[in-house]
Amino acid sequence: MIRVGVIGVGSMGKNHVRIYSEMEGVELVGISDVNQALVEELAHTFKTTAYTDYKKLLSQGLDAVSIVVPTKMHKDVTLDALDAGVNVLVEKPIADTLENADLMIKAAKEKGLMLMVGHIxxxxxxxxxxxxxxxxxxxxxxxxxxxxxxxxxxxxxxxxxxxxxxxxxxxxxxxxxxxxxxxxxxxxxxxxxxxxxxxxxxxxxxxxxxxxxxxxxxxxxxxxxxxxxxxxxxxxxxxxxxxxxxxxxxxxxxxxxxxxKEPLLNELQYFVRCVANNEYPHPNGEDGKHAxxxxxxxxxxxxxxxxxxx
Structure with missing residues (x-):
């Protein structure tokens, strides 16, 4: 069973939540968003746990997380996830600057974790x-x-x-x-x-x-x-x-x-498969940086x- 979470449950993030909740072999441990009313409503709908502090979600022993927050937050949230030992799927674009993309790529390599970019x-x-x-x-x-x-x-x-x-x-x-x-x-x-x-x-x-x-x-x-x-x-x-x-x-x-087939379903199934089999994902951090x-x-x-x- 792959334990996953979603950080950011706006218009795109709620689709990640929906799909993970329906996937076999996946446990949707929790979801996080600064909008308390929204995250609690979605957590109730999809029978998971709501967090307004994403770091608390990251401390729940996750195998993987989807990061679906505004682009300017990609670097900080991704680095926190990698520090917590969690494999990352971050939505496109990978980051707001090339320097931040490099920091994310470097951290994933140093931690021996996956950094996949959501080029859906x-x-x-x-x-x-x-x-x-x-x-x-x-x-x-x-x-x-x-x-x-x-x-x-x-x-x-x-x-x-x-x-x-x-x-x-x-x-x-x-x-x-x-x-x-x-x-x-x-x-x-x-x-x-x-x-x-x-x-x-x-x-x-x-x-x-x-x-x-x-x-x-x-x-x-x-x-x-x-x-x-x-x-x-x-x-x-x-x-x-x-x-x-x-x-x-x-x-x-x-x-x-x-x-x-729904492209996001294809993408998340692929991401989970990579995590389960410890396979190097594409598109990865380097692909995201080039785009x-x-x-x-x-x-x-x-x-x-x-x-x-x-």
Whole structure:
């Protein structure tokens, strides 16, 4: 039995609570949040124990914890969890600064514990299927990828702009699908309804000849979540929301078989399996740091109007 907890039970955290409570082989020991009324209500619903002090939860002999607090708190809460001997899944982005990401990665290595970063789209069944298709060679050499992740602004997002809030998903996914690190970033962006950028076009370069383009905004009144992968033998069109992958080549237009499943369920099942079997997780701290570094470079590029090398 894997003993788990959840720190931070807002809009995303309560989904962690729900899924852990339903998983076989998992005991949801407790949940923590500074909002006492909220955490007590959820604890009652999911038959677990509520804590307003997360350090008390960490002292309950946990094997693993999901950290789903605001980004600026990721470093402190993660370090406290690792000090308590608990394996960590921290939501994306890994941290608010590269320096804090390094501290988290270093602490996990020194403690011999897991630090997994919640880049949930890696666990979207459509992304899993497209990764298989790319690696099979069916599309030939992939030379460019582009994504659109747009929709209305959520007022609860106050501490970061659109690049770190949602752009980081596709920055990570494009790097993951290529199996390559990003070399250069150039961004055009602006702020209209938010204190930070609320729209951005992020251009990524890999190994000088492979490209990625991430289009994000909080201005479009309807939600779009798509990715296009262009290969020399064909093109794939992925829809994150529909969990679909459609392939076009010279002879056929066909839809790949994708078994629908909640991405967060996939992610948490994988995390628990890694903890149970002492397996090194992906995406790990280094993966999370690379996505953060690319997004930080995108923000610098936007402000300084220049190409930024990574």
């Amino acid at each position: 789209e890696r666990f979207n069944p459509a992304v899993i299927r497209l990764k298989q298709i790319i690696e099979s060679g069916l599309l030939g050499k992939i030379v460019s990828m582009s994504t659109r992740r747009v929709g209305a602004y959520n007022p609860r997002i106050r501490d970061v702009g659109v690049i770190l809030d949602i752009g980081v998903h596709d920055v990570d996914i494009i790097s993951y699908l290529y199996g390559k690190k990003i070399d250069q970033v150039y961004t055009i962006a602006g702020a209209n309804i938010h204190s930070s950028e609320d729209h951005a076009s992020i251009h990524l370069r890999f190994d000088h000849e492979y490209s990625g383009l991430v289009d994000v905004n909080w201005l479009t009144p309807h939600k779009v979540r798509t990715l296009t992968a262009v290969g020399v033998e064909g093109v794939a069109y992925l829809d994150y929301l529909k969990q679909s992958v459609v392939l076009h080549d010279k002879e056929w237009v066909r839809e790949a078989k994708v078994e629908p 953060l570094e690319a997004c930080m470079a995108a923000i610098t590029s936007y402000h300084e109007e220049k190409v930024v090398d990574i």
